[in-house]
Structures are given as structure tokens and as C-alpha cells.
Amino acid sequence: MQDVASRERIAGLVLARPGRLLGMEPFMADVVQGIEEVFTGRGCSLLIEFAADITGEIEIWRRWVPNGHVDGIVLVDLRTDDPRLDEVQRLGVPAVLLGGPELKAPITNVLVDNAEGARAAIRALADLGHSDIARVSGPRDMLHCQARDDAFMETCAEQHVQGRVIEGDYSEDSGREATEQLLTGSQVPTAVVYDNDLMAIGGLAAARELGVAIPDQLSIIAWDDTAVARLATPPLSVVTVDVHGLGTIVGEAILTVIQGAEPTIYQVPQPTIRLAGSTAPRRG
Known part of the structure; x- marks a missing residue:
């Protein structure tokens, strides 16, 4: 060289x-x-x-x-x-x-510190009275996703919150698909935490198509404070660095x-x- x-x-x-x-x-x-x-x-x-x-x-x-x-x-x-x-x-x-x-x-x-972001999201939602919270993760073979998953479930237990995780792939389509699954299931969460802004945008679209009002019927938090998050309708709450x-x-x-x-x-x-x-x- x-x-x-x-x-x-x-x-x-x-x-x-x-x-x-x-x-x-x-x-x-x-x-x-x-x-x-x-x-x-x-x-x-x-x-x-x-x-x-x-x-x-x-x-x-x-x-x-x-x-x-x-x-x-x-x-x-x-x-x-x-x-x-x-x-x-x-x-x-x-x-x-x-x-x-x-x-x-x-x-x-x-x-x-990926774990702390997950903990902070659950605490914020629990403080707002949410007791059934889902997480749409990125690919679970990624170590930062595993850290977030573990901290999410641990903090749900600490806060006496029902928690569950669905795996996505960071694309908008996977966020839409995961949200459709959550909102049409037998137990519908009142809040969802997404591993990135694109999956959260997909979640917003799915909620609109199903007639679920954001944030009146479903609250959303996304990872990362980006222009996409700030310009969404409504603007996305974020885990921010x-x-x-x-x-x-x-x-x-x-x-x-x-x-x-x-x-x-x-x-x-x-x-x-x-x-x-x-x-x-x-x-x-």
C-alpha cells in the first residue's frame, strides 16, 4: 500500500x-x-x-x-x-x-448505550399510563438489537407492563407489516417502540389504514432523532442521540x-x- x-x-x-x-x-x-x-x-x-x-x-x-x-x-x-x-x-x-x-x-x-434507550422509552410510556407496549426490533442477529430487546423486556417487567417483540428489518415495509400484525391481533397494544424511524413511518401508515388514531389510540416512539422523525405526521417521539x-x-x-x-x-x-x-x- x-x-x-x-x-x-x-x-x-x-x-x-x-x-x-x-x-x-x-x-x-x-x-x-x-x-x-x-x-x-x-x-x-x-x-x-x-x-x-x-x-x-x-x-x-x-x-x-x-x-x-x-x-x-x-x-x-x-x-x-x-x-x-x-x-x-x-x-x-x-x-x-x-x-x-x-x-x-x-x-x-x-x-x-443501546440498553438505556430501551429503558428510557418504557419508563416514559409507563409514566403516561401505558401497560401494554410492543417493540418492533431490527434484525435480532445484530448485537445492538439484542441489547435493546433484553433491556426492553426487563424494564417492562420492572414497570409491570405487558411487553412483546416483533422482528423487522429496518425497512418501512417491515414496520407496516409488524404494525398490521399488532393492531389486528387478539391483544392490541396501546404503544409501540420502533427500532428506527423508517419502521415507525410504516407503522404510522398501517395505523392510518386501519383507522387507529395516533396518538389518541396508539402512541409511538422511534429510535433516532432524524429529519424523517421530525417531519412525520404527527412528529415522532424519539429515543434521541x-x-x-x-x-x-x-x-x-x-x-x-x-x-x-x-x-x-x-x-x-x-x-x-x-x-x-x-x-x-x-x-x-
Whole structure:
């Protein structure tokens, strides 16, 4: 690989997404914007490709690294028994993992407390009188989804709330399908927490089609404070972190490891809840 000091440095990011999740979802778009803001004027750029799954992601890495296309890699959405951890070490390329959990592997880690976001959502809804709450999760092989699932069910039990989880894939369609299932079942929840804004938008559409009023009959909270969440009708209550700021931390982290720094851990502020028009006290 050419000496990185003699040319522009390049960080690579592969997004492994299902076919029906076209393009870049709003959360990741905000993260990327934050990364690119850090890179501006500092001789570094971000290379992004898409793959159908993590096998495809690894194949892209194997093309990038031996050919000198990238000087570092950003990993997202760590899975159970994720083969990417061994592969990135085998390739010998500097790497940053966004989202956690904390690793024994020598990789810089930008930790996000996913469990606390789930706890905060349930506490906020329980305080509003909701006692039957569903969660529409992302793919359960992702470790951050597992952390949210576990914290969701534990906090439901602590708050004496009936809780259940339906798996989605982060697409708007999966949010719509999961919500239709919840609203036409024998036990209809009074609130739903979605793992991202796109699935919540699908949930809003399903509720409208079924004649369920938001928030009078169903309250909704979505993960991530994005423009999509703020511009929804009604505006979505959110589990909020500074997503753009998260991207700037990732940008600084990958620049630092490309320049030869030892792996380290970055802690980001805990998520909080911002209530908006999609959430109200339980009626009746």
C-alpha cells in the first residue's frame, strides 16, 4: 500500500442491507455527514459501498485492502459470532466499530448505550399510563438489537407492563407489516417502540389504514432523532442521540487509527427521550 502520508487517506464503509431497504437510511446518512464534516480539509475521504449481507461486505474488504483502496475501515451493526472481527485483523487494516459492545479484539470502539434507550422509552410510556407496549426490533442477529430487546423486556417487567417483540428489518415495509400484525391481533397494544424511524413511518401508515388514531389510540416512539422523525405526521417521539455528533466521533476515531494510534474506546452521551406529537397518555 502506498504511504498514506503521501496521498489522500481513505476510510471505507460497507453497508450490508436487505434488498428492500434501498439506499442509506436517515440514521446512517446523518452519521456519514458527521464523518465527512471531520474529513473536510484534512486530506481524508469516505468510500461507501453497499452489500446484501456481511459475506458480501467481507468480499468488498478483500478487494479494497490488498489493492490499497482504503487505509481504514468503519464497521457497523455487529452480529452474533461476527466473522468481520477476525477478518479485519487478518487483513491488518485499522478499524473502528460503531455501536459496541465493548470488545476484547484490538479495534477502536465507539460505544452507544443501546440498553438505556430501551429503558428510557418504557419508563416514559409507563409514566403516561401505558401497560401494554410492543417493540418492533431490527434484525435480532445484530448485537445492538439484542441489547435493546433484553433491556426492553426487563424494564417492562420492572414497570409491570405487558411487553412483546416483533422482528423487522429496518425497512418501512417491515414496520407496516409488524404494525398490521399488532393492531389486528387478539391483544392490541396501546404503544409501540420502533427500532428506527423508517419502521415507525410504516407503522404510522398501517395505523392510518386501519383507522387507529395516533396518538389518541396508539402512541409511538422511534429510535433516532432524524429529519424523517421530525417531519412525520404527527412528529415522532424519539429515543434521541446526537446522530451527527456520533458521526463526528467516528470520523475523528478512524482518522486517529489510520495515523497509527492504539485502539481505544470512545464513550458517547446516553440516549434520552424527546416526546412529540406521536405520544400521549393512555386513554380509557
